[in-house]
Amino acid sequence: MQAALSTLQTSNPAGPVSAHYLIGANGQVLQLVDETQRAWHAGVAEWGGRGDLNSASIGIELDNDGQAPFADAQISALLALLDDLCRRLKISPQQIWAHGDVAPARKRDPHAAFPWRRLALAGFGLWPRAERAQLRPGFDPSLALRLIGYDLRDAVAAVRAFRRHYRGDEGEVLDAIDLSLLQDLQLQLLFPDSVQSESLSWFDPSPEADFLEPERRD
Secondary structure, eight states, X not given: OHHHHHHHHSOOTTSOOOOSEEEOTTSOEEEOSOTTSOOOOSOSOOBTTBOOGGGGOOOEEEOOOSSSOOOHHHHHHHHHHHHHHHHHHTOOTTOOOOHHHHSTTTOOOSOTTOOHHHHHHTTXXXXXXXXXXXXXXXXXXXXXXXXXXXXXXXXXXXXXXXHHHHTXXXXXXXXXXXXXXXXXXXXXXXXXXXXXXXXXXXXXXXXTSOSOOOOBOO
């Protein structure tokens, strides 16, 4: 954790780097920047057509070497912090995204093993349902990616970021499962009243899961 803290507290040749919070593998949470102040964590990034994300976001860094599994204590601390921030700052729990999502051509963090589904089970983030509607004719995955928020100026990087987030790999081609997931996320955003998380089961991207989940017919 000391190396990460040093990076966030000292000058860097590539430009300023900082975050509002740093969470260690042991669950220790350090606040490094006041929430009312800008932290330099997103860099050149865009989400939902909006740039300058450093001025409109809370940056959280997890102490991880980019390969190691995320410790249970670290994720538990993250969930507690997210709950506190969303309640106090009136942040939508759905708007929890990775640096790799908002800057897909430059960033990969957190890496593909980050437990996004665990966050979804706790009520954070936008996550696909286990039972999804049959894919509609003419479905356009690019429109869905853009609606979710991805910057498509580098379409391959955007797909890679999507798969890192939702499939736990860094594939660069959308497959049939991706299309089903994208359509479900699109429907959740277009018809939010149809989403009642307490009565839903969520998509499981783990290798042990059965990807041939039954589709909901409607």
